[in-house]
Every structure is written in structure tokens, then in C-alpha cells.
Amino acid sequence: MITNVPTSDDYYTSGKELLNFAWDATASLLVEFGQAGYYGFEPADIEEMSDAYWAAAKRTLTTALTVVQQAVELIIKGRIVEISPYLLISDIPARWPSPYDSTDPIDFEDFRTIDAQDLIRVHDTFAQKAFNAEFTNKFNELRKIRNVVMHSVGKKVSVTVAEVVDSALFMHKALFPAESWFTIRREFLRRAPDSELGASEFATNNTCHEATIVKDLLQPAQIQAYLGVDKKQHSFVCPACLDDANTDGGFEYRLAVLRPKGSGTTELYCPVCNGIHIVRRQPCEDKNCPSTVISEESCRCLLCTTYQRGVDDPA
Ligand SMILES: [Zn+2]
Ligand SMILES: [Zn+2]
Structure with a gap:
């Protein structure tokens, strides 16, 4: 017997929390930038200041994008859980936690779960409707950027604030078409x-x-x-x-x-x-x-x- 089996709502809630985290960091930069006039900048000087401002924001923006990616992974897991939570379990049965070691139920979290790179394939194999090509391409692109940002100092990665905003809104709309991000x-x-x-x-x-x-x-x-x-x-x-x-x-x-x-x-x-x-x-x-x-x-x-x-x- 297994305990603590996650529900799709658990994943959706966590995924949206991460989306909001990424959004919060990005929106704060935009709101602050919009107050340049308040800080005494004339419209003609704002453009000159803009490059330096967004260069200083680089780490925040790339990190926000990796958080969007993590959010999407959680939400896709939620979609898979709607079909069956056990599809998330990876490994062959011989490597699962043993049901004979104790009379207590096995905690779901003790199982190894599938890698991010397999999420779309697992979803598309079992779901009534596969993700479309645009979504899959965007997901794979984001994963690549995330890997560069997480595993290097990210000198080659540069994202604009518009790209981060676009990614968050695109992913939210693709995964929750009936919702408006701004209501959330x-x-x-x-x-x-x-x-x-x-x-x-x-x-x-x-x-x-x-x-x-x-x-x-x-x-x-x-x-x-x-x-x-x-x-x-x-x-x-x-x-x-x-x-x-x-x-x-x-x-x-x-x-x-x-x-x-x-x-x-x-x-x-x-x-x-x-x-x-x-x-x-x-x-x-x-x-x-x-x-x-x-x-x-x-x-x-x-x-x-x-x-x-x-x-x-x-x-
Ligand atoms: Zn009027
Ligand atoms: Zn209104």
C-alpha cells in the first residue's frame, strides 16, 4: 500500500506558486523601471539608462525563466496524475522501495519519479490529447535555457524582460486556457x-x-x-x-x-x-x-x- 499519493491539484497549486514567484520578480523590475520619471529621468535619458538597468537585471531574468520552467514541469506532472499518479514512477520494480521491509505503507515520495525530459512523452502517450507542437517546442527551448543557466555561469544566456513575460503568459494560457493569468x-x-x-x-x-x-x-x-x-x-x-x-x-x-x-x-x-x-x-x-x-x-x-x-x- 502507498500513502501520500499526490493529487493533480497539488501539482497545479505548486506550479502556479512558482509561476507567481517568477512573475513577481519580473513585474517588480518592470514597475520600478516605469518609475524612472519619478527618480528624475527625462524621457530622452531613459533610453540611455535602460541598457544598464536591464543588464543589472540579467540574473533575475534568467532565474525567473528557470522558475517558469520548473512551474511548467510541475503542472505537466499534474496532468499526468489526472491519468494516473503511478505513471510518474520511474525505475524497474526491483528498484522500488520494498513492501516487505515494514508493515507501514510506502510513502509515494520514496519512489524515484520520471525525469523532466520524459514528461511530455509520458503525457502524450497516455493522454486523450497530446500537447501541440508549439507548446512542446517552447517547453524544450525553456529546458535548454534552464540547463545552461543552472549548470554554468550563464554568460551565453541573455533573455529580455519581454521574453520572460511572454514565456510565463504563454505557458499559463496553454495549460489553463479558461483562466486569465491576471485573475490568478x-x-x-x-x-x-x-x-x-x-x-x-x-x-x-x-x-x-x-x-x-x-x-x-x-x-x-x-x-x-x-x-x-x-x-x-x-x-x-x-x-x-x-x-x-x-x-x-x-x-x-x-x-x-x-x-x-x-x-x-x-x-x-x-x-x-x-x-x-x-x-x-x-x-x-x-x-x-x-x-x-x-x-x-x-x-x-x-x-x-x-x-x-x-x-x-x-x-
Ligand atoms: Zn464619461
Ligand atoms: Zn475587472
Whole structure:
């Protein structure tokens, strides 16, 4: 008999924790870099400072990428466990822990488990649907980089911050297509150690800030794939995020888009809550505001955020 058999959720939770660890390190660099103006840099000087900044961040970025890889390995193990946890056991039976040494059950952790290089093959052999070629290539690429970073001083490896962000978002989307990374990220921020100090109040603000930076950083095709929004489409404030945020210092993050595009559309999608919000299409009461998108939930214009007095509160 075997005890401590892991569940797929155990692996998914651990994998997402590692993804968040890598994300946290990378996002902190981006947020800090975005404050260059606050540190007294003129826009013309930021470009000059940029090379030195990202050169100093090299170790953090390569390490973050190796952590993304470890996260993906754990999540693939979770996928294999959904089929059977015993597929993770490697070695021939003669090398397994003996069932005759003791009457206690054998701890699952006493078995040697399969190597990372075999994970995809084991998954694809037994799963209903194999991983696609794009995922497998990306996984193998990441593994190569990880091996160089872990087993050498990594002089030949150089990754950009956009590559790290892209890898984390690509892997999360490929493995959890129904989720939005930013919803998961906000949950992590709500439960982070500094939430004990009251920081969770800013979880939505900080998540929206990160999503805004990522939207600027990545290409339209990546934003469409990972955030589910068109980078070039007009975007609006999400009524639920606005409601949830700390608005003492204002809240102007516009990440939500009409779905589908068009003047008759009454549904707004937000990649941070990963949800649809119903809007009323009528001109904002502020004559200087061009918006025709008013929240049904809060009766606020979702461009300038002013309350609409002429609209009856549906509640
Ligand atoms: Zn939202
Ligand atoms: Zn308005």
C-alpha cells in the first residue's frame, strides 16, 4: 500500500506558486523601471539608462525563466496524475522501495519519479490529447535555457524582460486556457505576506498596473492570445475592478473592451476579473466626455468614471 499519493491539484497549486514567484520578480523590475520619471529621468535619458538597468537585471531574468520552467514541469506532472499518479514512477520494480521491509505503507515520495525530459512523452502517450507542437517546442527551448543557466555561469544566456513575460503568459494560457493569468495574479497578491500589513487593499490596483505595463510591452498578437483583448481597440475602466480598487489616488486603468467591437454591444470583457460586465450604450452626462459606455452595475461612465445622475439605479 502507498500513502501520500499526490493529487493533480497539488501539482497545479505548486506550479502556479512558482509561476507567481517568477512573475513577481519580473513585474517588480518592470514597475520600478516605469518609475524612472519619478527618480528624475527625462524621457530622452531613459533610453540611455535602460541598457544598464536591464543588464543589472540579467540574473533575475534568467532565474525567473528557470522558475517558469520548473512551474511548467510541475503542472505537466499534474496532468499526468489526472491519468494516473503511478505513471510518474520511474525505475524497474526491483528498484522500488520494498513492501516487505515494514508493515507501514510506502510513502509515494520514496519512489524515484520520471525525469523532466520524459514528461511530455509520458503525457502524450497516455493522454486523450497530446500537447501541440508549439507548446512542446517552447517547453524544450525553456529546458535548454534552464540547463545552461543552472549548470554554468550563464554568460551565453541573455533573455529580455519581454521574453520572460511572454514565456510565463504563454505557458499559463496553454495549460489553463479558461483562466486569465491576471485573475490568478490578483489572488496571489491578496494572499501575499504583505496583505497582513494591509497591502491586499491594493491588489486590484497593482494587478491592473501590471496588466497595463504588459499591454504596452507585448505585441498585439500576444495581447490577444494572453489577455483576450485587442490592443488597438478602445478600452474602458472595468466597473468591478473600479469597485474593488483603492481609489484614494484615483483609478484610471482601462483594460476592459467591448465584445464584440461595435456601437450596439452591451458586453464589456475585463482580463483582470476574466468576466463580462453589462453596459448601457448612451452618451456620458459629462459633455466633455466622448464615452457612450455606462455601467449597468454602478451607473458610472466607464471612461471618465463619473456617476450618471440621469440613469436610474437598476438595483
Ligand atoms: Zn475587472
Ligand atoms: Zn464619461
